[in-house]
Amino acid sequence: MNHPETSVRFDEAGATITVRPAMQIPTCGEALVTLLEGYGVEYVFGIPGVHTVELYRGLAASSIQHVTPRHEQGAGFMADGYARVTGKPGVCFVITGPGMTNIATAMGQAYADSIPMLVISSVNARRELGSGDGRLHELPSQRDVFAGLAAFSHTLLDAAELPRVLARAFAVFESARPRPVHIEIPLDVIVAPADGMNMAPAVLPARPAASANALAVAVDLLADARRPLILAGGGAVHAAAELRELAERLQAPVALTINAKGLLPCGHPLLIGSTQSLPETRAMVCDADVVLAVGTELGETDYDVVFDQGFVIKGQLIRIDIDAQQLMRNFRADLAITADAQQAMSSLSVRLHERPAPVREPDWGAARVQKVRLAVWASYDAPTRSQKQLIDTIAIALPGVIIAGDSTSPVYAGNFVYDAPVPRCWFNSSTGYGTLGYGLPAAIGAKLAALERPVVCLIGDGGIQFTLPELASAVEARVPVIVLLWNNLGYGEIRKYMAARDITPVGVDIYTPDFLKLAKGFGCEARRVNTRESLAAELQRANSRDVPTVIEVVEADWFAQVPA
Missing domain, CATH: 3.40.50.970 (Thiamin diphosphate (ThDP)-binding fold, Pyr/PP domains)
Structure with missing residues (x-):
C-alpha cells in the first residue's frame, strides 16, 4: 500500500x-x-x-x-x-x-x-x-x-x-x-508510516512465583521460629491482605517501610510502625530469631536515617523480592526467594495452615509490639509530637486522604509517627533519591488518579519554591489539590543539621516570599492558620472547592499554639 x-x-x-x-x-x-x-x-x-x-x-x-x-x-x-x-x-x-x-x-x-x-x-x-x-x-x-x-x-x-x-x-x-x-x-x-502494525496490546507475562523447594524451607523456618518478625516494603504494596493473613498466622510483629505504610492498618496489634531507625525497634529486630523481609531493599532511607549503621539482623533472614539482584544487596539472606510478594506470601500462608499451630514466646507478638510502641512514643521530642497533631488533624478532617509529601520537617516526623489506614495514601520524596520540589506536582498526579478523594501536598517553604509554578498547572487542569505549606523561613532541616555538626549555618536562611499573594496570583485560594481547629476548618472548606487551596502554617506559630 x-x-x-x-x-x-x-x-x-x-x-x-x-x-x-x-x-x-x-x-x-x-x-x-x-x-x-x-x-x-x-x-x-x-x-x-x-x-x-x-x-x-x-x-x-x-x-x-x-x-x-x-x-x-x-x-x-x-x-x-x-x-x-x-x-x-x-x-x-x-x-x-x-x-x-x-x-x-x-x-x-x-x-x-x-x-x-x-x-x-x-x-x-x-x-x-x-x-x-x-x-x-x-x-x-x-x-x-x-x-x-x-x-x-x-x-x-x-x-x-x-x-x-x-x-x-x-x-x-x-x-x-x-x-x-x-x-x-x-x-x-x-512521522514514518505505521502500516501493517499490530495495534493490539501484548499479553504480558505473569509475575515470578516462588519455587516449591524454597517455600518448603521458608515454612520450616517460620513454623519453628519462636520470635518471628516481618519487614515489609513497597514491593509488597499490592499484597495487603496476604501480608495481614501471614502476620496473624505467625503472630509476627511487622515493621513497614515508608512506601509500605498502610499494609497493616493503623491500630493493628502487630504493627510496629516505620521506626526501624530507632533503638527500641532495632532491639526488637535483633531479638527476632527468624526475620522475613518482603519487597524491601533493606536500604538506608528506611532502616538507617540516623546514618550510624546500627540496624542489625541477628536471626535467620528470609528475603522475598521480585528482583533477584536486590536479594544480594545490603543484607545476606539465609534463604533468598525470587518471587512476587503477593504470590509468595499467599503460598506461605496456605502451607503454614497445614502445619500445627506454632509455639511462640509469651512476651512476643502483640505484647512486645505494644511495649516497643510505648517506648518509641516516649522518645519523641516536643516538635515531633506537635507535628503529629498536624498530620492527625489532616487525617481526621479529610477521611480517605492521600498525603503526598516533600522533604520537609512534618514529613520526616510523619514517616515515624503516622500509620496510614490503607496502602498508597502516604508517600514522599524523603526516601531513596531524596529530592526537593516533589510534593506539589506529585500531589497533582495523585489527585488525577483519585479524583473522588482528598489529596494534600505537605511541603516546606524551601521545597515549594522548586516547583511553585505547578500551581498554575493545577488551576489549568482543574485539579483542586490542597497544599499545606509548612513555613520555617528557610531550609530548616539543613539548618539544624549544620548546627548539630557545629557548622555555622550558611545558605539556609533564604528569602521567603509572600506565598499567599503568590498563590492567589496563580488563581488559587490561600489561607494562613496556626491552630488545630482553624486547620481542620480550612481543610474541609478547601476540600469543597474546585480550585487548589494553599494553607500556610508558620512553624513558630504552630509550635506556640499547638504544644506537645
Whole structure:
C-alpha cells in the first residue's frame, strides 16, 4: 500500500499548513497514542515542543487526557504521583535534549523508589544521531545519558519496532521490578508510516512465583521460629491482605517501610510502625530469631536515617523480592526467594495452615509490639509530637486522604509517627533519591488518579519554591489539590543539621516570599492558620472547592499554639 503524499497550503499570515489526505496511513506517532490507549493509559504529562508535536497528532481524538506542567521535572513528578496511587505507569511526552535533562531528577526519584514511569521522548533524526553537528537539542548520546535512570533506554530505529518495545516496557511495569522506561523516537521515525502494525496490546507475562523447594524451607523456618518478625516494603504494596493473613498466622510483629505504610492498618496489634531507625525497634529486630523481609531493599532511607549503621539482623533472614539482584544487596539472606510478594506470601500462608499451630514466646507478638510502641512514643521530642497533631488533624478532617509529601520537617516526623489506614495514601520524596520540589506536582498526579478523594501536598517553604509554578498547572487542569505549606523561613532541616555538626549555618536562611499573594496570583485560594481547629476548618472548606487551596502554617506559630 502506498503512503499518500501530503500537500501544502498557506494561511492568511503566510505560514505553511500541512494537509494530510483523509485516508492517509497513521504515522508512528499516531500509532503510539493508539497503542497507549490499548494499555489503559489515561493521562499523558508533557510540554509540547517543535520536536514532539508529531507525538500529539493523534492525541486530541483519543481518550487520553493531556496535562501540561510548567517544567518537565513537574511532568515526571506528576507521573510518579499518579503511578503511586494507581499502581499503573505514569506516562510523559518529553522533548529532546533539555526536556530530557529536566525530567532526569524525577526519573531518579522513580528509579530509587521502584515506580513505573514511561518516558517517551523525541531525538534527532537517525542520520543525525551522534553527529556532533550542533543540531537543535542535540546530545552526544541521549539514550546513554538516561540508561542509568531507567530499567532500559531504547532508540526506536524503525516504526515497526514500536509494538514490541512498548510490550517490553509494560512487561517491566507489570511483571518485574517497576522502574522508569525511556523510549526515544527519532524525528524521522515519528512521522514514518505505521502500516501493517499490530495495534493490539501484548499479553504480558505473569509475575515470578516462588519455587516449591524454597517455600518448603521458608515454612520450616517460620513454623519453628519462636520470635518471628516481618519487614515489609513497597514491593509488597499490592499484597495487603496476604501480608495481614501471614502476620496473624505467625503472630509476627511487622515493621513497614515508608512506601509500605498502610499494609497493616493503623491500630493493628502487630504493627510496629516505620521506626526501624530507632533503638527500641532495632532491639526488637535483633531479638527476632527468624526475620522475613518482603519487597524491601533493606536500604538506608528506611532502616538507617540516623546514618550510624546500627540496624542489625541477628536471626535467620528470609528475603522475598521480585528482583533477584536486590536479594544480594545490603543484607545476606539465609534463604533468598525470587518471587512476587503477593504470590509468595499467599503460598506461605496456605502451607503454614497445614502445619500445627506454632509455639511462640509469651512476651512476643502483640505484647512486645505494644511495649516497643510505648517506648518509641516516649522518645519523641516536643516538635515531633506537635507535628503529629498536624498530620492527625489532616487525617481526621479529610477521611480517605492521600498525603503526598516533600522533604520537609512534618514529613520526616510523619514517616515515624503516622500509620496510614490503607496502602498508597502516604508517600514522599524523603526516601531513596531524596529530592526537593516533589510534593506539589506529585500531589497533582495523585489527585488525577483519585479524583473522588482528598489529596494534600505537605511541603516546606524551601521545597515549594522548586516547583511553585505547578500551581498554575493545577488551576489549568482543574485539579483542586490542597497544599499545606509548612513555613520555617528557610531550609530548616539543613539548618539544624549544620548546627548539630557545629557548622555555622550558611545558605539556609533564604528569602521567603509572600506565598499567599503568590498563590492567589496563580488563581488559587490561600489561607494562613496556626491552630488545630482553624486547620481542620480550612481543610474541609478547601476540600469543597474546585480550585487548589494553599494553607500556610508558620512553624513558630504552630509550635506556640499547638504544644506537645
